[in-house]
Structures are given as C-alpha cells and as structure tokens.
Amino acid sequence: MPVSGRPDAQMWLAISAAALTTALTVVSFWLSFEALHDLATAHRLQGERAWAWPATIDTFIAIGELLILRASLMRRVDWWAIALTAAGSLGSIVLNIFSVGVSDDPLDYVVAAVPPVAALLAFGVLMRQVHDYLLSRQEPVTAPPMPVSAPVTPSVQAEEPEDVEEADEAPEVTEEPEPVKEPEKPSEPLTPREQTDQIVRDLYDSLGNRRPGTRHIRQALADAQLPNSDGTCREARKRVEMAEPHLKSLPDAIAA
Structure with a gap:
C-alpha cells in the first residue's frame, strides 16, 4: 500500500x-x-x-x-x-x-x-x-577544525648481525625490520548538522525499527546539547528519510 x-x-x-x-x-x-x-x-x-x-x-x-x-x-x-x-x-x-x-x-x-x-x-x-x-x-554555525599534527614515528634501524666467532658455526639469521606504517590521518569532526542526522538515524534502530516522533528526537538532541526545536527535529527526520526512503514506511513509535 x-x-x-x-x-x-x-x-x-x-x-x-x-x-x-x-x-x-x-x-x-x-x-x-x-x-x-x-x-x-x-x-x-x-x-x-x-x-x-x-x-x-x-x-x-x-x-x-x-x-x-x-x-x-x-x-x-x-x-x-x-x-x-x-x-x-x-x-x-x-x-x-x-x-x-x-x-x-x-x-x-x-x-x-x-x-x-x-x-x-x-x-x-x-x-x-x-x-x-x-x-x-537557520544553519548551524560550525567552527573550523583545528589542524592536527601527524605523530612522529621513530625510524627503525636494522640490527647488525653479530660477528661469526668460529668458521664451523652456522651464521645467525637476523630478523627483518618491520615495515614502517604511515600514521593514520585523523578523521574530521562531524558538524552539528551531521551529528543531528546521525542521532536521528540511530533512533530508528534504538526504537526497534520504528519511526521516531518529534518528542523522541527533541529529547535525544537535548541530551546531546544540540538545537532541538520542533522545526529542527522535523527537518532532520526529513533529511534522514530522504537518504533512506524505506524508513518512511516504518510504524510510528509511541511517545512516552
């Protein structure tokens, strides 16, 4: 239907x-x-x-x-x-x-x-x-992310093999140095709008595959100290359901 x-x-x-x-x-x-x-x-x-x-x-x-x-x-x-x-x-x-x-x-x-x-x-x-x-x-005003300097990793030096004392003994095998891994780039912080959409999307799962109401969204945003007016809640839910249209067909969650 x-x-x-x-x-x-x-x-x-x-x-x-x-x-x-x-x-x-x-x-x-x-x-x-x-x-x-x-x-x-x-x-x-x-x-x-x-x-x-x-x-x-x-x-x-x-x-x-x-x-x-x-x-x-x-x-x-x-x-x-x-x-x-x-x-x-x-x-x-x-x-x-x-x-x-x-x-x-x-x-x-x-x-x-x-x-x-x-x-x-x-x-x-x-x-x-x-x-x-x-x-x-109103669009949420976000501060520019602070630059994060990449961690400095110490250079790995290969161990020198020990001198062979006797000709009859087998040469010792030295361990290969581990490859140097490049430092992972720090992920950029989410904007308030992205945080709002993520919180609203998680509500569908936390409510047991049900469509959250305005009161659910307002309480979740208030707990996260984000703007939580009725208009903000409705716009966030609309953006989430535009990204995932199947969420519109879920039954509504009963407000407590």
Whole structure:
C-alpha cells in the first residue's frame, strides 16, 4: 500500500494555522481599535485623531511581541520587550472596559475585554509560528577544525648481525625490520548538522525499527546539547528519510 506524504500534510496544516491566526489577529485588533476609537470620540477627539489614538495603545503589543521574538532567536530574555507588551495589553484591556461606561450587565464588560485579550494571544501565537519557521531555516554555525599534527614515528634501524666467532658455526639469521606504517590521518569532526542526522538515524534502530516522533528526537538532541526545536527535529527526520526512503514506511513509535 502506498504511504501518504506526511511532510505535505504537515505543511498544509502549518499554512492553515498561520492563515487562521493572522485572520484572528486582524479581527481582534480591529475590534479593539473600534472600542478605543469610540472612547476617543467621546472625549474630544474627532476624525483622524480619534482613529490614530488607539494606535498609541495597541501598537505597544506589536512592538513588544516583535522584540520578544528577536530576543528568543538570540537565546536571551528582553525584559523591556516584556514590559512593553504587558503595558500595551493591560492598557488596552482596561480602556476597552472603560469604554462601556456604567452597565448593570457584567457581560458588557466581558465583551469589551475579549478583543484586546484575543489580540494579545493571537499575535503571540503568530510570533511563535514565525519563530519556529526562522529557527528551522537557520544553519548551524560550525567552527573550523583545528589542524592536527601527524605523530612522529621513530625510524627503525636494522640490527647488525653479530660477528661469526668460529668458521664451523652456522651464521645467525637476523630478523627483518618491520615495515614502517604511515600514521593514520585523523578523521574530521562531524558538524552539528551531521551529528543531528546521525542521532536521528540511530533512533530508528534504538526504537526497534520504528519511526521516531518529534518528542523522541527533541529529547535525544537535548541530551546531546544540540538545537532541538520542533522545526529542527522535523527537518532532520526529513533529511534522514530522504537518504533512506524505506524508513518512511516504518510504524510510528509511541511517545512516552
């Protein structure tokens, strides 16, 4: 029976998730802008100024999320980015609730708070997807191998035969010197990408001829102190199965 292409299905699922997340982000920000626009209109701002005023609140969310994404790719924590995101989110939620005014129905405040909360969560999910995509495209930086000097072997000298003391005695046979072996050239160290592929290929054998899942690969790469994001795991498994196509037909290993 032919095996369906799993990479194609995963790609379309990722594209669909990104499209839906983008649509949710746009709708959430639009609803939040509408509420803040009404609040600005009610407090002496009209026309273009009333539409520009919400950007002074909600734009902090976008700036903070982008800086958090940048810091994540650099493997560090940016507290300024977190503070900007928190300030923009809290300010947008509070002002959206204030735009309702005095109401006896608590659901009015819930409806007003949903758009800014949804905008924060949707934009965070979108930045997470961008992070995984960019991380899967990064090539590991390898340091040039250090030159290794070949070991020096001492020259083998032939032993001189001993002088014959008596003419009647048979001449002694001297041992032939062993041939000098050339030193073996040291093998070049594997690059991080080759180490990753080797670890993923060994998982097929260690799991009993089963296809490892993302969790198996991530744990193995983490133990080897190598990059272990979901995108890196999927790309490594794809390279291994392209080199050995029969591995695709193996049953999936059950994640512990």
